[in-house]
Amino acid sequence: MRPGRTRALCSLPQVAKRRASDVFVECLEAEGVKHVFGIPGEETLDLNESLSKSSVEFVPVRHEQGGAYMADTYGRLTGRAGVCLGTLGPGALNLVTAVADAYLDSAPLVALTGQGDLERMHKESHQYIDLMSVMKPITKWNARLNNPRIIPEVVRKAFKVSQAQKPGSTHIELPEDVMEMQSDAHPLPVRDDVRRPEPSDEEFARAAELVCGASSPLVFAGNGAVRVGAAPALRAFAEATGIPVAETFMGKGLIDNGDELSLGAVGLQTGDYDMAGFDEADVVITVGFDLVEHSPEHWNAGRDKRIVYIDTVSTEVDEFFMTEVDLVGDVSRILERLTGDCAGASDSGGSRRLREVVFGRFEGAEHDDHFPVQPPRALWEIRQALGREDILISDVGLHKLWIGRMFPAYEPNTVLIANGLAGMGFALPAAIAAKLVHPERNVVTVSGDGGFLMNVQELETATRLRTPFVSVVWENHQYGSIVWKQDNKFGEHFGTDFANPDFVKLAESFGMPAWRCESADDFGARLRHALTLDLPSLIVLPIDYSIDVAISEELGAETVAT
Numbered sequence: 034m035r036p037g038r039t040r041a042l043c044s045l046p047q048v049a050k051r052r053a054s055d056v057f058v059e060c061l062e063a064e065g066v067k068h069v070f071g072i073p074g075e076e077t078l079d080l081n082e083s084l085s086k087s088s089v090e091f092v093p094v095r096h097e098q099g100g101a102y103m104a105d106t107y108g109r110l111t112g113r114a115g116v117c118l119g120t121l122g123p124g125a126l127n128l129v130t131a132v133a134d135a136y137l138d139s140a141p142l143v144a145l146t147g148q149g150d151l152e153r154m155h156k157e158s159h160q161y162i163d164l165m166s167v168m169k170p171i172t173k174w175n176a177r178l179n180n181p182r183i184i185p186e187v188v189r190k191a192f193k194v195s196q197a198q199k200p201g202s203t204h205i206e207l208p209e210d211v212m213e214m215q216s217d218a219h220p221l222p223v224r225d226d227v228r229r230p231e232p233s234d235e236e237f238a239r240a241a242e243l244v245c246g247a248s249s250p251l252v253f254a255g256n257g258a259v260r261v262g263a264a265p266a267l268r269a270f271a272e273a274t275g276i277p278v279a280e281t282f283m284g285k286g287l288i289d290n291g292d293e294l295s296l297g298a299v300g301l302q303t304g305d306y307d308m309a310g311f312d313e314a315d316v317v318i319t320v321g322f323d324l325v326e327h328s329p330e331h332w333n334a335g336r337d338k339r340i341v342y343i344d345t346v347s348t349e350v351d352e353f354f355m356t357e358v359d360l361v362g363d364v365s366r367i368l369e370r371l372t373g374d375c376a377g378a379s380d381s382g383g384s385r386r387l388r389e390v391v392f393g394r395f396e397g398a399e400h401d402d403h404f405p406v407q408p409p410r411a412l413w414e415i416r417q418a419l420g421r422e423d424i425l426i427s428d429v430g431l432h433k434l435w436i437g438r439m440f441p442a443y444e445p446n447t448v449l450i451a452n453g454l455a456g457m458g459f460a461l462p463a464a465i466a467a468k469l470v471h472p473e474r475n476v477v478t479v480s481g482d483g484g485f486l487m488n489v490q491e492l493e494t495a496t497r498l499r500t501p502f503v504s505v506v507w508e509n510h511q512y513g514s515i516v517w518k519q520d521n522k523f524g525e526h527f528g529t530d531f532a533n534p535d536f537v538k539l540a541e542s543f544g545m546p547a548w549r550c551e552s553a554d555d556f557g558a559r560l561r562h563a564l565t566l567d568l569p570s571l572i573v574l575p576i577d578y579s580i581d582v583a584i585s586e587e588l589g590a591e592t593v594a595t
């Protein structure tokens with residue numbers, strides 16, 4: 034053995050042997066884990082017993098997918114991996130959709146799954162599914178704990194990889210027999226003080242030359258900037274240079290919607306880009322732009338934009354996104370330096386036409402008394418009821434498209450939209466996690482009547498935890514966005530209509546107050562009242578989707594999938 038290695042081992046504290054599951058939980062504590070969201074199983078008995086004696090709160094949920102969405106949202110809002118748990122086979126498989134959501138939406142999440150004993154994995158065996166293979170394509174990394182000795186390394190690596198840019202999901206499989214073995218391992222030190230490489234002076238000079246030489250530059254900012262807290266630096270850059278900022282749906286709030294330099298959230302239709310000034314733009318500065326949200330083909334179809342790329346990691350390859358300069362590193366520091374270097378840039382880029390159409394419609398909705406309510410009025414009421422830092426969480430459907438483009442955001446991470454995987458059922462469990470992270474903020478969800486029922490069981494988790502937020506269900510008895518797409522394509526729709534339970538009675542049966550709105554004014558009043566309560570509540574809002582989310586033919590064909 035090499036001398037250095039001997040010294041390192043000699044310096045380890047003497048630790049008594051403990052059960053492997055105890056060591057595992059000590060490692061979770063060392064990572065700062067506060068909650069594990071999940072459902073226990075026969076194959077996680079030791080782990081759950083160890084959790085019960087730890088500082089980590091085990092939060093029982095009512096479907097593993099709900100638990101994984103809670104972990105996903107906890108990760109989105111904190112930058113620290115949220116943790117979810119499912120037992121082997123069915124429990125683990127129920128995690129899959131939300132683990133994939135964290136993967137595509139770049140939210141740090143560590144999924145724990147039980148597993149049968151090591152010695153029965155090679156054969157047909159009760160509830161055994163090859164979870165390592167199942168989780169592989171929806172995680173950045175995964176590992177089986179096949180020996181208690183490797184627990185500290187595996188846990189540290191799962192968190193490190195999950196939280197490193199771009200963040201995402203990782204997975205640890207915990208065989209039942211390994212968890213009950215004895216081990217004297219102990220947690221590894223946790224160090225997250227990553228120093229990012231700086232772009233070279235030449236790269237900065239090239240970027241400044243491009244930006245300063247542009248006649249019509251604009252910034253396109255996305256979730257990558259939200260994740261690293263770069264909003265202040267981005268705002269300072271925009272203000273100093275006069276270069277306006279368009280946002281993706283997940284980038285909403287990076288720049289205050291009321292700011293003169295805000296071009297709005299683009300991407301619903303091809304015309305969005307045109308009307309925000311992309312057509313005339315010769316240079317586009319992307320800041321934390323994740324291609325998973327919106328294909329660059331929609332704003333660079335002619336491949337003629339000169340692109341300055343700013344992010345923490347190197348760019349994806351896409352034929353419509355051939356960047357000219359890549360500034361990879363600490364996004365805030367890069368923007369700060371560019372702010373000085375680009376003082377002479379042209380401030381004539383961007384167009385406010387998109388904003389005028391969208392927010393003209395939004396402001397005009399204040400006195401729109403249509404009932405069932407039309408989306409602009411519904412969003413207008415929610416905006417009035419919420420403060421700048423409060424949180425609106427969108428589920429997935431036609432309502433998401435309305436929220437994405439029309440709901441004004443003032444700060445990042447105040448409008449949560451799952452726009453990578455875009456799975457229905459996200460909003461309700463996400464709200465529980467948002468309240469755990471920010472108990473002082475108001476939280477409202479908007480779901481369609483389709484998506485709401487996909488994770489409705491988590492109303493019980495919410496009432497049990499007493500996380501006060503308001504679930505608003507836009508009721509139209511249809512999968513609205515599919516109706517919209519089918520009508521546009523075929524002139525008719527099919528397979529999209531359904532009946533609903535009485536949502537008010539359903540919510541009441543969970544022990545929470547609930548109301549059905551009878552008029553547009555009713556909605557605002559009920560929402561304001563619900564936000565004063567110290568327990569979760571639900572509002573059913575009959576919705577009229579007869580006005581096209583496209584708003585105007587001028588905006589062209591839709592480009593996004595809901």
Ligand SMILES: Cc1ncc(C[n+]2csc(CCOP(=O)(O)OP(=O)(O)O)c2C)c(N)n1
Pocket residue numbers: 429430431432433455456457458480481482483484485507509511512513514515595
């Ligand atoms: C889990 C999941 N299943 C299916 C889809 C495809 N999909 C996208 S939107 C949508 C309909 C949503 O209907 P609803 O929740 O009622 O909301 P609305 O569109 O009416 O606002 C469907 C089926 C999806 N994104 N996620």
